[in-house]
Amino acid sequence: MSAARQAEFKRAARHARIVRFLKVALPALAFLIVIGGAVTIWIARSAPDNVSVSSAAFDEGNVVMEDPRMSGVDSKNRPYQLIARRAIQSVDGGGITLDAIQAKVSVSDDATANIRAASGYYDATIGSLELTKGISVKTTNGVSIQLSGADIDLTKGTMEGQGPVIIKSGSQTIQSQTLKVSDSGKLLSFGGRVKMSIEPASLKNEASAFQSKE
């Protein structure tokens, strides 16, 4: 991680301790179809600006928060927002379990992504977020991504996605069993037999470059 990002991360961590109740770092997963594609993953590292909870209660040693909402700006000053149906944190600290996560994050200057994950577990101590039971991402520039689960390392900005992974963008589809994302989205590794299909629509402009004379 670059030094600037590290310095910024420390500053955010100190700031975060002020936010007593809930600190959820927000991952943004949006993959644009691969080859030749711009791939961006922005992982928000700055602490949320405002956090709200509709109600909170103690329940057998857990703090249960109903529809936690959190919004802020990511490291590039672009807004993100996260809501969940419920967040449960054990009183003695430790991770936060989230149900029905919905997030809206910017993935490039002109595109945002809507992310849904059935459930997630966030552990601030190691800066990791595990999303499970199905993730779906839709971006405003036409990319849709499905994964069954993902382990995100928020400090390193990496993600290990479990398949089946299906990415659709424009007229192309990629399917694989696994997907590793690193270097903030600049490096992607699809594994476990990859299938990519490119529909004729997007070939038009490519093929028109050389008409066959048959």
Next chain:
Amino acid sequence: QQNGTDLGRNFSGLQLRGDKPIAIESNQLDVDDRNNVATFSGNVSVKQGDVQLRSGKLIVYYKRDAKKAGGPQTSPASTPGALPGGSSQIDRLEATEKVYVKSSNQVATADKAQFDMAKKLVTLTGNVVLTQGDNVAEGCRLTIQMNTGVARLESQSCGKASNGRVRLMLTPGQNGSSSGN
């Protein structure tokens, strides 16, 4: 009456057609978006219509579409870059590790195949074997014009390795007119 010796002169079918989907498969796909390179590895297969390429590895070099940076997009759906349409284009492809290229009636095998999209030229090098029916031709370089299918099999001018002669084995086809197309 042609006696099937267009072998090595015409490798029809190896054109990128706009009307047929392309299917690519491999064990692994690594995309390095910083250097605009995507590498398919592990029994790679690329199919479009009746043309097929198989190799151990296929590297795709693409270039970012300059206009992508917010300028007016030519393609209406400014879908993010994609192979090979979308807003970034393929520059060239390089297939290595036992390359097998099959078009409607001809098969070429070689150590390496390079597809130069700008020049629309495919170049196969290293132990090139071209077969059509029973006819087999060997040489050390086969160049194919992607838009016309015109092919040229060379042996002399490409390096010292082989003794340089094209070995062309023509078996007089029993059905006589096996001119191939």
